[in-house]
Amino acid sequence: MEEKCSRKQHEILNAVIEALEEMEYTKLTIEDIAIRAGVGKSTIYRWWKHKSDVVFSAFAYKTESVFDLDFNQSLKFNLQQQLLKLSHALSQGVGRALLVVMAEHRESAGKFFQQYLLPRRELVKKLLQNSIERKEIIADYPFDIMLDSLYAPLHYQIIFFNKIPDEVYISKLVDFILNPILIKNSAE
Template sequence: MADKKQQTRQSIGRPRSEAAKTAIINATIDLLNEYEYATLSIEAIAAHAGVGKATIYRWWGNKALLILDAFLISTKEQIELLEKENIYESFRQQLQNLAAVFNTPIGRTVTAIIAESGADSELAKTFHESYLYPRREEAKKVLKHGISVGELSPSIDLDVALDLLYGPIYLRVLIFKTELDEVFINDLVDHVMKGIRTV
C-alpha cells in the first residue's frame, strides 16, 4: 500500500541528516520574506541554515526545485477542501485558503517561476503533479457530488467551471495585487454558480 521507504535501505555510509533538510527548507522560507527570487542566493540559504552549500546541491538540483519543495512541504496540510454542508460554502472556504497561500512570499515566488518556466520543464511537471492535479481532482469531486445530488447541471465542463473559480483569484493576488475581501469571494462564487447551477 504505502510505498514509502519500503526499500531495504542497506546503503552504507552516513545517512542523510533530516535536521539539515529541515533547516534548509526553513531557511528558504524565512529568507523569501526578505529577498525576492532573483536576489535569494543558495549561499545565503546555506549560511542561514548553518549548512554547507554542497549539502543543498546534493539534494536539490537548483534553486527553483528547492523553493518548489519548500512550498510543497509548507503547504502540505495547509490547503484542504473541507467538506462543507454545501458546495457554495466549500468553494468559499477553498478560495479563501488559496488566496492566503498565494499572498505569501513563497506562494508568489513559486507561481512566478512556474509562469516563467516552459510547459515541459521538470519544474512545471512536478508542480502540476504534486500540487495542481491533486487539488483539482479534489475540487472536481465536490462538483461531481453537486451534480449527483442534483444541485449542479450535469452538462457543465468541470475544468471550465474550476478555471472560472480559481482564475480570478490568481489574477487579483498575483497581477493586480488587490486585497480579497469577503464580498469579492461571494460575488465570484455567485457568478460562477449562476452559470453552472441547475435552474
C-alpha cells in the same frame, strides 16, 4: 518533491519561506538558504538541483493544508475556504516566488503542476461529482472551464492588479461561478 521529508529538509524549507518574506526570489541564493538553515550548500544540492526546485517544495510544504476539502460541507463553503487560503498563500513571499518560478522555469513548472497542483484539482473534481450526486449542482456543465474561471482570477488579481483577493472578492467570484449551477432547493 519528496514523499516524506526529513527534519533537515523541513529546516531548509522553513529557511526558504522565511527568506522569501524578506527578499525577492531573484535575489535569493542557495548560499542564503544554507546560512539561514545552518547547513552546507551541498546538503541543499543533495535534494534540490536549483533554487526554483526548493521554492516548489517550500510552497508545497507551506500549503499542505490549503487544499483540504470537507466533503460534509457544501461545495460553496469548500470553494470559499480553499480560495481564501490559496489567496493568502500566494500573497506571501513563497507564493509570490512560486508565481515568478512558474513563469520563468517552464519545464519544472510543468512537473510541479503535474505532481502537486493537478492531483488537488482532481480532488475538487471529486467534490463536484459528490455535489452532483447529492443534487446540490446540475450534472451537465463545462466543469473544466469552470475551474479555470474560478482559480485563475486569484493569480490574475495578484499579478496584474497587484491585489490580494479578499473575502469579499472571493465570495463574489464563487457566487458568480456557482449561481448558474446550484440547484435552488438544495441545502446549503
